Amino acid sequence: MNNPPQYEVAVIGAGPGGIAAGVKLRQAGIEDFVILERSDEVGGSWHENHYPGLGVDIPAVAYQYSFARNAKWSRVFPLGAEVKAYHMEVARRFDLYRNVRFDTNVEREVWDDEGGYWKLHTGEGPVVTARFLISAVGAFVRPKAEVGIPGVDSFAGKVQRPTDWDHDYDMAGKRVGIIGTGASAVQIIPSIAPHVGTLTVFQRTPVWSIPKPDFRIPPTAQKVLAVPGVQAALHGGALLVIDSVLRGVVKGPNRTVHTVMDQFDAVCIAAYRRYVSRVVQDPATRERLTPNFGLFAKRPTMSNGYLKAYNRDNVSLVTDSIETITPTGVRTRDGVEHEFDVLILATGYEVFSDPETYRPGTVVGRNGFDLAKFYNEEGLQAYESVSVHGLPNRWTLCGPYSWTGSGWHAFVEMTSDHAVRAITETRGRGAAICEIRKEAADAYHRRIYHQGETLRYYLADLNGHVPTYYRNSQGDTTYVRPSGFFEARRGNRKFPLDDYLYTTVPEGVPA
Template sequence: MTAPDFQTAVIGAGPGGLAAAVKLKQAGLRDFVVLERADDVGGSWHENTYPGLGVDIPAIAYQYSFARKADWSRMFPYGAEVKEYHRDIANRFGLYPHIKFGTEVVREEWDDTHHYWKLITDSGAVITARFLISAVGAFVRPKEEAGIPGRTDYRGKYQRPSSWDHDWDHAGKRVAIIGTGASAVQIIPSIAPEVASLTVFQRTPVWSIPKPDFVMPEFGKRIMAVPGLQAAVHGFALVFVDLALRLAVGAPVGPTKKVLTRFDAITIKAYERYLRLVVDDSETRRKLTPNFGVIAKRPTMSNGYLRAYNRANVTLVTDPIETITARGIKTRTDGEREFDMIILATGYEVFSDPETYRPGTILGSNGFDLGKFYNEEGLQAYESVSVHGLPNRWTLVGPYSWTGSGWHAFVEMTADHAVRAITEGLRRGARVVEIRRDAMDAYHRKVYRRNEPVRFYFNELNGHVPTYYRNSQGDSTYLRPSGFYEAQRGNRKFPLDDYSYRTTA
């Protein structure tokens, strides 16, 4: 029988792909390849280089447990340093020889005859592997279509956070930015002092709280280098996150709904008072005031975003955009404004949306189509990682993934899940390792039941606000309704017999 090119293939060399590669090597599974569409490792931290790019959680929580870094230059590092951290991981663990750059997988097909995966790349090449780990990540691809008419009519310069052209000088130019999400919150205060004018087109306001950022002093770096200290501090913080999540999903639904409703009302009032302290103009403050809860959309942290609106050259527009024109942007009531550059900060297709999974692109056994399954039956996966119908395949960021931790901590545990299942399959001499349908269904019933308070929060209490925490099916598959440590146990100590192991199909 034909042997595959590799024992294991990993799709993506971002934080998840690097974690999977390290875990495979640590398990002694060295026959693997990492397929990466870009020309270096890091994922979003390689592709995104826009002005002001940085992490929005402390560095101590944004790193691997197996490669803690004590000498971060800041409490919240900038993007270039985070990218270099991932490059260092690839070098330190000898991953570069395993990586094929410039290789984008456009279709995954399970071969029922040979019991391996055929990965079709954008060049038409086919790479085969017995086992497959998808490490595509949470933000799968930038939204090419912003949903605004006339996008192709514009004759000025477009910029996107995911592909910033640093050769184009925006100094002294008339600039527009569409969107006020996480990337826009970083871009706006970074370029506002440099441009002639900056017009921000806002559909929905964003929560933006102060960022306790500072340059890390040398004595701080020495303290962080004390063996075990970073792990202890990070673990202590995760305990509080864990308790909050457990309380939110473990308490009786009725009282939880009342607490969430009251929590939103109090925090919205508090944010209104905060805005009065930092934003001078009352009309601008009104536009920046959210009418939804602090976690209904992804909250942001910035010391400069709100204050940027105090500048004379920064204007906030909430009048809906009617069309993009050849010279600029026309809104519904205010007419056309001309711009030299338009920044499309309109977001990504995310892993929790069924539309992200295109039918015909991930094909499993007996004609199983993941895109069709997710769009018809909703997103679901055993421990967020494996789906019945896709044998020998695991995804590191799947339905009901995020547990409130940094992504590195999460993809480590899901990588451990995949490697544990692969190792057990090899130990049993199995060619096919597949999660049992009854195990997946039982897990999904439990998760869906426990997710009721989360659905209430996003669908009812904050159903009026667009958010990627609620998908088009009305489900909140971004968040995992459990604590971090429960998720960790579930992925590292799942019952091995929840999988089936077959020597032949």
């Protein structure tokens, strides 16, 4: 006979999603839960990342929980330390710290068919068991272990990574190279350029970097934001605009939408070219900094200092491809040896929307169902982006087709609502197991895949020449949910309860 599980609910991750799930469980009267966090503090990426210049790239009023709005943000776009402090304060306010087990890295999730619960293998630590499981790992699952460049381990100088930044190392006067021009690099480059000796940026693909309307929020404005309903109205208005645009893209006639997309990209590229020409002084440099792809083909960035950094005498841009990393620096394919004291590897993350992110044998469900095998063979899919047939009692807060153009907090709240509603219904029916019905999951995926046609055209056809995590290795656009925000929220909060199958545990097994 199996022993009963240790917890009713286990949540993997104490970042924004894990905090949302913990709060929602507590509000639903579910107290028997544990949050398993691989690091030593809550906050997720905002704890693990602490590189120079780190900050949010959407306004603070849209980057917070609806149940914990903060009127005292110091800036329109707060810096990383303030964002981390916000998440810590929310965790304290809702008494989540007593539910968190830090330094606990879940390496495998295995469903126990006989007992009807999940076994979570934590490396060298003990196996944690729970009846229900919520994966709150987030969008950026782990930093890329392999940067895809030969000789990376041979470099004899100092290596810095956005997720492992050594602030005690003084880079003043040093020769610094940075590989990558993504969101992290756009923040790092202008932050360190005034202090280092030389800075060489290795760019594979140029990035859109538009002006950031950032400024300090005066006390009078903070008082206005503290008035009940003001921040909700501001955020709601922004969501309505984004929602109408996204719905127009996915619901409009394909031929019309394709034409609009073509023209939109052409206008934006031309306008950005004019903007770069006004900001960047050197004609050759600004030409290499100008994208030949649409504004939304890759994640656009916001910065008031990134492009200006290339006007500095100590900053140079290299677009020749890298042949190898050497003990003293970087050799490009044109034969040039670039020597450095410091090498910054801003080479990105494995994201939730790529099948390669899921390792075989790490998530194993009913009757040996392997999530990685399923995703690689059938494509990424999940009912309302959270539930997969074959994985009973399990929900993912950031799953296939989940991002709706909103801030992260808005959609991890709605997906947490989905998980908690399903758990509550299971308990209310006197059942112990719930699993999304295959027919419901398949019907949902057919509908959402059909709605994604125009997004696939934009990312795989119109802008198919540019590498982007918005388009995965299977050519699908599983990062973005092809519906409006409000449609997604209704789907997660009001899904038909009978889309799930509810059963009891096997006879003789303690409930």
